[in-house]
Amino acid sequence: EDFLKANEKIANLNRKMFNRYNVKVFDIMGSIGSGKTTIIERLVEILKEKYRIGVIAGDTSTTIDAERISKYGVPSIQINTGKECHLDALMVRKAAKNLLRKNIDIIFIENVGNLICPADFPLGAHKRIVVVSVTEGEYMIKKKQDIFRVADIGVINKKDMAVYMGIDINSLVRDALEANPNIKVVVTSAKTGEGIRELINLLELKI
Amino acid sequence: EDFLKANEKIANLNRKMFNRYNVKVFDIMGSIGSGKTTIIERLVEILKEKYRIGVIAGDTSTTIDAERISKYGVPSIQINTGKECHLDALMVRKAAKNLLRKNIDIIFIENVGNLICPADFPLGAHKRIVVVSVTEGEYMIKKKQDIFRVADIGVINKKDMAVYMGIDINSLVRDALEANPNIKVVVTSAKTGEGIRELINLLELKI
Numbered sequence: 001e002d003f004l005k006a007n008e009k010i011a012n013l014n015r016k017m018f019n020r021y022n023v024k025v026f027d028i029m030g031s032i033g034s035g036k037t038t039i040i041e042r043l044v045e046i047l048k049e050k051y052r053i054g055v056i057a058g059d060t061s062t063t064i065d066a067e068r069i070s071k072y073g074v075p076s077i078q079i080n081t082g083k084e085c086h087l088d089a090l091m092v093r094k095a096a097k098n099l100l101r102k103n104i105d106i107i108f109i110e111n112v113g114n115l116i117c118p119a120d121f122p123l124g125a126h127k128r129i130v131v132v133s134v135t136e137g138e139y140m141i142k143k144k145q146d147i148f149r150v151a152d153i154g155v156i157n158k159k160d161m162a163v164y165m166g167i168d169i170n171s172l173v174r175d176a177l178e179a180n181p182n183i184k185v186v187v188t189s190a191k192t193g194e195g196i197r198e199l200i201n202l203l204e205l206k207i
Numbered sequence: 208e209d210f211l212k213a214n215e216k217i218a219n220l221n222r223k224m225f226n227r228y229n230v231k232v233f234d235i236m237g238s239i240g241s242g243k244t245t246i247i248e249r250l251v252e253i254l255k256e257k258y259r260i261g262v263i264a265g266d267t268s269t270t271i272d273a274e275r276i277s278k279y280g281v282p283s284i285q286i287n288t289g290k291e292c293h294l295d296a297l298m299v300r301k302a303a304k305n306l307l308r309k310n311i312d313i314i315f316i317e318n319v320g321n322l323i324c325p326a327d328f329p330l331g332a333h334k335r336i337v338v339v340s341v342t343e344g345e346y347m348i349k350k351k352q353d354i355f356r357v358a359d360i361g362v363i364n365k366k367d368m369a370v371y372m373g374i375d376i377n378s379l380v381r382d383a384l385e386a387n388p389n390i391k392v393v394v395t396s397a398k399t400g401e402g403i404r405e406l407i408n409l410l411e412l413k414i
């Protein structure tokens with residue numbers, strides 16, 4: 001598709017720009033309400049001592065997520081995508097240019113809550129992360145292999161709820177590795193903080 | 208958009224076809240893992256004594272949902288949409304023609320798990336239902352008003368998990384009515400069966 005190719009070109013330009021500025025950029029994708037924003041809040045809390053962090057929050061509407069994250073004292077830009085079910089490289093390029101003037105080391109991009117659309121729209125990030133939560137059940141990874149194939153890291157969040165949902169977490173981990181044998185999987189509770197330091201290691205950041 | 212107009216035309220043809228066959232058709236939309244299939248399982252259990260039911264299950268990949276529902280003894284057709292994040296009227300037209308030969312009274316259509324894309328693609332159903340679950344948090348309805356605006360019924364599922372998640376259900380009900388003052392809201396637990404009979408009333412079906 002022409003618009004996929006066009007997006008890929010801009011994503012590659014974005015990556016070059018991020019490298020020129022020596023900024024590490026992470027594309028955090030995942031289902032609606034899986035815990036992307038809460039995970040970013042935990043990452044910012046732990047990492048802001050050591051890194052200058054900027055955040056780009058993408059959603060169809062509202063500024064809820066950028067407002068939540070900015071309470072942790074980092075510049076946060078909200079992008080509203082309207083009817084589009086994913087961020088694209090051009091939207092991110094414009095927002096990133098804004099952040100890059102602030103002498104930033106890391107950019108966390110929160111993608112639109114959707115387990116389908118973002119897969120085919122790389123943003124130029126150094127790593128792509130996909131977040132699902134145990135409360136979505138046992139089938140979502142089997143059903144949505146495409147997004148796991150393009151992700152470097154898979155996060156299975158809301159570990160603290162697995163017992164109430166009767167969910168076998170090991171089975172979810174297996175599903176992720178079956179979709180993508182190269183994916184690195186981490187199980188987290190953004191609520192308790194469990195697994196967040198392991199996630200930071202997978203992002204190749206230091207505490 | 209031309210493809211939106213084209214879909215609307217086929218949706219209207221579908222509605223006429225359903226009316227000719229005297230079949231009531233329900234488009235069940237909602238976020239991934241919100242409980243659409245489990246709700247359909249509960250509806251089939253209760254209603255199959257009184258109604259001949261057929262089911263169309265839409266998903267990007269796998270036959271998991273159609274297989275689950277067919278265990279309840281009703282004809283179930285799986286549609287795989289590939290990269291498309293929503294069913295469309297043409298896909299449904301073909302599957303429905305298959306079911307209509309079986310002297311059916313009701314068709315439940317399970318749409319692809321997605322809180323964005325299905326909004327703009329009516330299928331010709333008599334009622335559109337959107338399902339979210341309390342485990343997605345407190346913001347998803349505020350963020351996704353478009354899909355609530357096109358829905359006749361809003362279901363807030365996994366009521367049994369609200370206490371563990373610390374979610375105020377009344378606040379979610381208010382959000383749905385704020386997005387669409389005409390929507391009928393029902394709170395359910397597809398796990399315990401709570402609220403399912405109330406949903407059946409809203410579907411204007413008899414037990």
Ligand SMILES: Nc1nc2c(ncn2[C@@H]2O[C@H](COP(=O)(O)OP(=O)(O)OP(=O)(O)O)[C@@H](O)[C@H]2O)c(=O)[nH]1
Pocket residue numbers: 030031032033034035036037038039065112113114157158159160161188189190191192342343344345346347350371372
């Ligand atoms: N129990 C539990 N709840 C969590 C956890 N992580 C997030 N939540 C809750 O889940 C809900 C959704 O979390 P968010 O961080 O807003 O999810 P999100 O992926 O950013 O959602 P969208 O941006 O709307 O797609 C909120 O009520 C959070 O408090 C967790 O590990 N355990």
Ligand SMILES: Nc1nc2c(ncn2[C@@H]2O[C@H](COP(=O)(O)OP(=O)(O)OP(=O)(O)O)[C@@H](O)[C@H]2O)c(=O)[nH]1
Pocket residue numbers: 135136137138139140143164165237238239240241242243244245246272319320321364365366367368395396397398399
């Ligand atoms: N605790 C609880 N779990 C539920 C409830 N309804 C569904 N579930 C569970 O939630 C998970 C997802 O349910 P499904 O019915 O598969 O959800 P779905 O909306 O059909 O999912 P997709 O078709 O993949 O989008 C499963 O583990 C269900 O057992 C409920 O009311 N309470």
Ligand SMILES: [Mg+2]
Pocket residue numbers: 036037038065110
């Ligand atoms: Mg968020």
Ligand SMILES: [Mg+2]
Pocket residue numbers: 243244245272317
């Ligand atoms: Mg389902």
